Amino acid sequence: MTAPQTAPGASPPLVELNAVSLAYGEGREATLALADATMKIGQGEFVAVVGPSGCGKSTLMKLVTGLIPPTSGEVKVRGERVTRPIKGVGMAFQNATLLPWRTTRDNIMLPLEVVQPHKSRLRAERAAYFDKAQKLLASVGLGEFGDKYPWQLSGGMQQRSNVCRALIHEPQILMLDEPFGALDAFTREELWGIMQALWLERRFTAVLVTHDLREAVYLADTVYVMSRRPGRIVKIRKVDLPRPRTLETTFQAEFVDIVHELRERIQMEHG
Amino acid sequence: MAMTARQQRYARLAMPWLTLAVLLIAWELACLVFDVPEIVAPRPSQVFAVMVQRWDLLVRFCLETLWTTMIGFVLAIGFGLLLGLAIGASPFVYAGLYPLLIAFNAIPKVAIVPILMIWLGIGALPAIITAFVISFFPIVVNVATGLATIEPEMRDLMRSLGASNYEILTKVGIPRAMPYLFASLKVAATLAFVGSVLSETVGGNRGIGFLMLSASARNDSATTFAGLFAIAIMGVAVYAACALVERRMTRWAFRGELVR
């Protein structure tokens, strides 16, 4: 199946937002959280969204995944208008929300119990899925922690498990809502590397919400800057730095320049 | 003089027994010193003597109370769990039932015992129902609270995976509500005793409440107090059993807290 309206050669964007607005509440109580957002996210692109807190970044995530319907405008994924939660998404939030009664491995296998076709295969192919979970855990350095409970893990380990849970069912789109926000600087930078490696290997489409500009520039192909509430997209910055990026990269002039440029734009919001 | 950790633990275990012993001795001495007549307040030694003397009788009446209480309690668990899940999972059920439950809970349960007797006569049934009615409320409230406090992020995550409401309930809601359920059982079990003894005391021909009532009618205060002690012992035993089950079933909730 090909979308007829696109020119030959140009693949249609995976996610498309056209003048999307969202207001919470109704009538006089209504607060406009997001105003007139337009974006196009390509297949396999890594996008970062930065902006002051309360500007509607999490709201944007919920709109893209179809968890809430827009007040006006339209959201399209794979060329289809989104009206309910879309398929093929993984999500990770700042709060790891691992279930405390499950071991780490059982936690990251949770999506397999819910998402088709894994759901109906899980029982018969338990061993294969177990291996898959184990490999994924190992790839983020948690190979020996599968049998531990979440509260036996450090904050950084919990977030790594959180990312594993978001990826286990091999979603096409990964939504990350400030997943490293609560971590210390060292752990956070370590997780950037892990995140980038996972992305380079699997090439899912990623949307990362963050308030850390260095994080955005390190990980993203495109950075969207949002204004204060009601959030509008005020700047789109492509990041063309070669990959894999390393901590060394973060000290290079091009990297620092981009971070400065973004910071200046955000400071205008606070001025 | 500093205690080692082990000594401290033993001391803590011994504390309730020491307190009890001190209280009983004070009671005994006060009765002797002030020459309190037995009919007003029997000395603990007299109560224990009666307990030994009338052991068979006491055990028989205790068992009657115990099983009516337990039946009422088990009914309360089943009904409370179902109602709690319904209220916690559905805003509509919540809106419809919660105000009624609050109103019902505000009714003093003594008031319903005579009505139950009109309907059911005397016997075990009024006691079972009173125990049930008085003890299901904390279970409902706790289970509903457990469900209502699911993190919104977890709900979003499950929904984005395409989970049905039923899947969210079974995979996240119910396990999450379990510690709340077990925490409520301790309270509910004690309340169930209150309910059945209440019913036996208001009117009945069986159970420890009836024994106490008839003993006090005969001015046999030692036996009345023996009944009181027996209820207290059963209450503590059931409470301890519930606490043990709670610990067993929801270990994750306890360990999680200790570490954090």
Ligand SMILES: Nc1ncnc2c1ncn2[C@@H]1O[C@H](COP(=O)(O)OP(=O)(O)O)[C@@H](O)[C@H]1O
């Ligand atoms: N469920 C909700 N009901 C009402 N207002 C909300 C709700 N969720 C978010 N908001 C409001 O919408 C605005 C944007 O929220 P959010 O998208 O969470 O911002 P961000 O993630 O950028 O910090 C905030 O002002 C917030 O108070």
Ligand SMILES: [Mg+2]
């Ligand atoms: Mg947010």
